[in-house]
Amino acid sequence: MTDPDSTFDSAAGLLGRITEELGTRLGRLPRPRTRPPVHAPTLVAVGHGSRDPRARATLGRLLDRVRELRPGLDVRLAHIELNEPLLDGTLSELVEEGRDAVLVPLLLAPGHHVTHDLPAAARRAGADARVAEPLGAHPLLVEALADRLVEAGWTPDEGEGVVLASAGSRDPRSGAEVRRIAALLGERLGGVPVVPAYASAAAPTVPEAVRALTARGRRRIAVASCFTAPGLFASRAAVHAPWIASDPLGAHPALARLLLHRYERARVRELAGI
Structure with a gap:
């Protein structure tokens, strides 16, 4: 008669050997690849660059506001020229990190920098980067402009006028956009005449715009x-x-919201294939 204990021991030993062999074979199987975490594209705010040491610090504070509004979003500053970090270097870093980006121009209107320099930099670096629209004629921009005027001492008066001073560009689209900004600002200020003027590359200049408003009977011109x-x-x-x-607009909260708006709009357009 077979001993039950010996039968149990044999079955247990066989089960143990099977388990051991199965574990060994499973250990030889390739491990499944884990998917890398999904990241939103990096927001790269692109400024022109300036020799004025206040410029970079000001833009740094602006981007701090953007980070406060969107915790966890990778937000970086880059410059076309004059200041570090330069755009080429920032894009090269993103390529090394395997990240794509949305380039948000810290510029008010379309022009050579937006249509040529930014896409060219992305191509040089081999970066997966989409260029967002410039800040442009948007209510958030006008909100920031109006607030800065109030901070400077603006008070409503029938004899007031405003010169909207911007950089200027030979691109006709740039002038058209600045005129739209001027019109929106005039509406925001209750119908005050707002005349666009430019620091370079376009007319009128600021002194010329001041003279034009003076000729229209405007006594206090901002x-x-x-x-x-x-x-x-x-x-x-x-x-x-x-x-x-x-x-300047600087780290105004409305400007920070506008940067995020341009970023999100570029992402939506990309997903829609526009």
């Missing part, structure tokens, strides 16, 4: 600084203000 940060052009424009000149 200069609205349509620049993202302090620099040579903003300083030149402010010098010609007969009354007050507002500070």
Whole structure:
């Protein structure tokens, strides 16, 4: 008669050997690849660059506001020229990290930098980067412009006028966009006449715009600084203000929201294949 204990021991030993062999074979199988975490594209805010040391610090504070609004989003600053980090270097870093990006121009209107320099930099670096629209004629931009005027001492008066000072460009689309910004700002200020003026490459200049408003009977003329940060052009424009000149837009909360709006709009357009 077979001993039950010996039968149990044999079955247990066989089961143990089977389990051991199965474990060995499973250990030889290739491990499944884990998917890398899905990241939103990096927001690269691209400024022109300036020799004014206040410019980079100002844009840094602006991007801090953007990070506060969107925790976890990778937000970086880059410059076309004059300041580090330069755009080429930032894009090369992103390629090495395997990240794609949305380039948000810290510029007010279309022009050579937006249509040529930014896409060319992305091609040189081999980066997967989409260029967003410039800041442009948007209510958030106008909100920031109006607030800066109030901070400078603006008060409603029938004899007031505003010169909207911006960098200027030979691209006709740029002038058209600045005129739209001027029209929106005039509406925001209750129908005050707002005349666009340019620091370079286009007319009228700030002094010419001031004279035009004076000829229309405007007694108190303010200069609205349509620049993202302090620099040579903003300083030149402010010098010609007969009354007050507002500070550049800088780290205004509305400008931070506008950067995120342009970023998200570029992402939506990419997903839609536009």
